[in-house]
Amino acid sequence: MAERFHAHDVAMEMASALRATLEVLARQDRDLASQLRRAASSVVLNLAEGARRAGKDRLHFYRIAAGSAAETRSGLELAGAWGYVDPTSLEPVEILLDRVLAMLWRLTHGGGLTVAVGRDGGRGQTRARGRGRGPWPSFLALRATPETPAPPS
Numbered sequence: 345m346a347e348r349f350h351a352h353d354v355a356m357e358m359a360s361a362l363r364a365t366l367e368v369l370a371r372q373d374r375d376l377a378s379q380l381r382r383a384a385s386s387v388v389l390n391l392a393e394g395a396r397r398a399g400k401d402r403l404h405f406y407r408i409a410a411g412s413a414a415e416t417r418s419g420l421e422l423a424g425a426w427g428y429v430d431p432t433s434l435e436p437v438e439i440l441l442d443r444v445l446a447m448l449w450r451l452t453h454g455g456g457l458t459v460a461v462g463r464d465g466g467r468g469q470t471r472a473r474g475r476g477r478g479p480w481p482s483f484l485a486l487r488a489t490p491e492t493p494a495p496p497s
Contacts, residue, residue, distance in 0.1 A: 351447040352391045355409075358416075358440035359384045365420070365429055365437060372428040380419040386412035387444060394451075403452060410448040417441055 362384050370377040387409045394405030420438065424431035 349391065349395050351444065351451065352388065352395065354440060354447065355388045355391050355413075355444050358437060358444055359388055361437045361440055362416075365423070365434065369423055369428050373423075373426070376419060376423060376428070380416060380423075383412045383415040383419060387416065391448075406448060406451045410445065410452055413441060413445050413448060417445070 362380070366377050366381055369380065390405045390409035390412065394402045394409065397405060417438070420429075420434050420441075423429045424434060
């Protein structure tokens with residue numbers, strides 16, 4: 345079974361939840377709807393690309409995804425402030441966006457956590473290592489959210 349990247353899955357769920365809001369918003373402000381669609385897409389796509397990279401290159405893509413998530417949040421705030429959408433209707437999207445931003449914070453500010461992709465004894469397992477944290481499979485490290493903390497040291 346292939347490992348799942350939880351941050352990517354939540355970002356996809358956020359993008360899917362944003363669909364109805366974008367349809368309503370497009371009738372009011374097509375440009376803002378288009379910008380929000382691009383920003384939300386950028387979150388998902390940069391998480392996917394970053395997951396396939398290593399080292400500073402990976403961190404770069406995660407930072408871009410975090411910037412796009414912040415842009416998505418600001419676009420939603422604008423839509424609510426300008427009366428294009430009911431701010432209470434944005435709550436489910438905002439909850440998912442908060443989760444994505446929390447995971448991206450963890451991925452970009454891991455406190456010395458590095459995720460290394462390599463071979464482990466010829467078994468081809470991906471491992472994550474942090475200072476004094478010991479090795480664990482990378483999918484566990486990448487699932488760290490406020491609801492599911494990282495594995496204990």
